[in-house]
Every structure is written in structure tokens, then in C-alpha cells.
Amino acid sequence: MVDETLFNTQEILDLLKLEQTGEHRYRGQSHFMGSPNVFGGQVVGQSLYAAAVTVPERRVHSLHSMFLLAGNHRLPIDYEVERVRDGGSFSTRRVVAYQEGRRIFVMSASFQTTEAGLEHQRPAPASPDPDTLPSSIAAWKKLSEGGKRPFxxxxxxxxADHPGDIYGGHHGKPGKHVWTRSPVALPDDTLTHEALFGYVSDYGLLWTSLQPHGIAMGDPRLQIASLDHTIWFHRPFRMDEWLLFDMESPNASGGRGLCFAYVYNQKGELVATLAQEGLIRIREKKT
Structure with a gap:
């Protein structure tokens, strides 16, 4: 049985569906994540939804986005979609997200008709069966009890292979394996799964760049924020089936961390690849 105190799946599915306010214009609501700023994954998922509803006959194969300004979670977000091109096999869309007339986020997304072709992939890493691992969400809730940051x-x-991995703060190699899955069955429409994937893709990826330095997410010296975010979609997937995020951070320098994630289903098929660079600025305390 699903512990309803741990999950808000339906709330987020509703959040990702936008209201059409004009021709190629949409509006999405925001929600509170414990920070005054809008969660980056929310804007990615909503932007993908806005772009995809203008290309119903094709599926997204890549998106490339830049975070320009922090969004305010108390305000809705307006999305404007530009139909850049519709070709014989591919369609390109550009999405700009606004709050109070200011651009806070931009995305370019490409959509393709389904076709067969040559295939190869990066092999899936060895990882324990997710059904044998404890839930990191339950661990988060337990850690929050009596703490300053509510769950x-x-x-x-x-x-994760180690329950604390996704939360950050341990000192080790810049890599980790994390399984993820919706705790409830989801509708069959592809866009629901793709938009939720966009939302989830911003969880924990950038934290991987902190691991070699033993910096925890709650460290008062840390200023962390997503700068850009890219997803390549390779094969169909479902968010209510286990997906393995094989994350690594090949570089940190200049106050920024670069991270990649290779995402596999339980058959070992590579379904998506992610790349993200973010701000990981450490400010020393003033004496």
C-alpha cells in the first residue's frame, strides 16, 4: 500500500497540465517546494508539455533549456510556444517562460515521427533490484523530523544503492545509481510520462557534483542552482515502471558543476540521457 504522506503524484500530474490562454500560449501554476524559488524540474516539465501539445503526431527526442531567472512559486508561469519548423520527419519548437513580463526560462525542443534505424547503446551498469532497496523518500522524511527543513x-x-546517496552530503566518487518510479499506475498517454520525466530529471542530478567535496544540500555556505538542462529521449518508457539513473559528474570548476545521467529501464535498455550544468558556489562565512 502506498504511503500517501510521502507522495504527491496526482498533484504534480495536475500541475504539469497547462491552461491554454491564447494561440500557442499557455499558463501553468506553481507550487511550494520549501524554497521561494520555483523548482527547475517544474518549468522543464511544463515547457515540454506546452511544446508537445502543438505537435500531437510526433514525440519529443531532445530538449535543450536555459534557466535565466529564479521563478516565484507564488505566481503562475506563462509559456509562449514558437512553431519554428515542421518538416517531413522533424518539428522544432521554442518555448519561453515568463513571470511578470520577465523571461525566466527558454527551451528548444525537437520532435520526430517514429521510425526504425541502426541501434547500439552504452551498457547498463550492475545495480541491485530496486524492490530490495529501501525508499530514500522514507529516509528523507525521517531525517526531517525535528530538523529545520520540513519534509x-x-x-x-x-x-539508491545507499539510502543517503540522493540526498547528498557523503564524501565519495562523483557518481551514483538511483532507481525511480511512480508509486501509482499512470495513464497510458505518452505525454504524461514525458512531462513527469522532465519534472523528475532535476532531482539530485546536480548534487552528484558535490560528492567529491563532502558538501551537503543544507550547507549554509552553498549556493546551488540549475543553469542549463538537456534531455535526449532514445526509447519509449513508463514512469510507473522502474528506471535506473546512472549519474556522474565529470567536472567541477569556476563555481559550476557538470553532470550526466544515463537512464535505463529494468531490461537494461537506455531510454534517455541527461546533461546538466549548475551553479555550485561556496561562500565562506564572514568572521
Whole structure:
């Protein structure tokens, strides 16, 4: 049985569906994640939804986005979609997100008709069966009890090789394996799964760049924020089936961390690849 105190899956699915306010214009609501700023994954998921509804006959194969300004969670977000091109096999869309007339986020997304072709992939890493691992969400809730940062439900379960991995703060190699899955069955429409994937893709990826330095997310010296975010979609997937995020951070320098994630289903098929660079600025305390 699903512990309803841990998850807010339906709330997030509703959040990702936008209201059409004009021709190629949409509006999405925001929600509180414990920070005054809008969660980056929310804007990614909503932007993908806005772009995809203008290309119903094709599926997204890549998106490339830049975070320009922090969004205010108390305000809705307006999305404007530009139909850049519709070709014989591919369609390109550009999405700009606004709050109070200011651009806070931009995305370019490409969509393709389904076709067969040559295939190869990066092999899936060895990782324990997710059903044998404890839930990281339950661990988050336990850590929050009596702490300064209250627990807030999430739309999916996370299970790591080591329960604290996704939360950050341990000192080790810049890599980790995290399984994720919706705790409830989802509708069959592809866009629901893709938009939720966009939302979830911003969880924990950038934290990987902190691991070699033993910096925890709650460290008062840390200023962390997503700068850009890219997803390549390779094969169909479902968010209510286990997906393995094989994360690594090949570089940190200049106050920025670069991270990649290779995402596999339980058959070992590579379904998506992510790349993200973010701000990981350490400010020393003033004496």
C-alpha cells in the first residue's frame, strides 16, 4: 500500500497540465517546494508539455533549456510556444517562460515521427533490484523530523544503492545509481510520462557534483542552482515502471558543476540521457 504522506503524484500530474490562454500560449501554476524559488524540474516539465501539445503526431527526442531567472512559486508561469519548423520527419519548437513580463526560462525542443534505424547503446551498469532497496523518500522524511527543513512529498519514489546517496552530503566518487518510479499506475498517454520525466530529471542530478567535496544540500555556505538542462529521449518508457539513473559528474570548476545521467529501464535498455550544468558556489562565512 502506498504511503500517501510521502507522495504527491496526482498533484504534480495536475500541475504539469497547462491552461491554454491564447494561440500557442499557455499558463501553468506553481507550487511550494520549501524554497521561494520555483523548482527547475517544474518549468522543464511544463515547457515540454506546452511544446508537445502543438505537435500531437510526433514525440519529443531532445530538449535543450536555459534557466535565466529564479521563478516565484507564488505566481503562475506563462509559456509562449514558437512553431519554428515542421518538416517531413522533424518539428522544432521554442518555448519561453515568463513571470511578470520577465523571461525566466527558454527551451528548444525537437520532435520526430517514429521510425526504425541502426541501434547500439552504452551498457547498463550492475545495480541491485530496486524492490530490495529501501525508499530514500522514507529516509528523507525521517531525517526531517525535528530538523529545520520540513519534509515535503514528492511524485515518485527514489531508491539508491545507499539510502543517503540522493540526498547528498557523503564524501565519495562523483557518481551514483538511483532507481525511480511512480508509486501509482499512470495513464497510458505518452505525454504524461514525458512531462513527469522532465519534472523528475532535476532531482539530485546536480548534487552528484558535490560528492567529491563532502558538501551537503543544507550547507549554509552553498549556493546551488540549475543553469542549463538537456534531455535526449532514445526509447519509449513508463514512469510507473522502474528506471535506473546512472549519474556522474565529470567536472567541477569556476563555481559550476557538470553532470550526466544515463537512464535505463529494468531490461537494461537506455531510454534517455541527461546533461546538466549548475551553479555550485561556496561562500565562506564572514568572521
Amino acid at each position: 515535503r512529498p514528492v511524485p515518485v519514489d527514489f531508491r
